[in-house]
Amino acid sequence: xxxxxxxxxxxxxxxxxxxxxxxxxxxxxxxxxxxxxxxxxxxxxxxxxxxxx
Numbered sequence: 001x002x003x004x005x006x007x008x009x010x011x012x013x014x015x016x017x018x019x020x021x022x023x024x025x026x027x028x029x030x031x032x033x034x035x036x037x038x039x040x041x042x043x044x045x046x047x048x049x050x051x052x053x
Contacts, residue, residue: 012037016040
């Protein structure tokens, strides 16, 4: 992320991925949104059902 920010002069980065690209483990490893990194990802069916309930 640091290389991307520096190269393009970015202050915020949003990662977009499918269910298998951006996992909970990956989110825990990378900087928090307050550090200029946001996530957009898909939910799995059980997660959708849990939200609906």
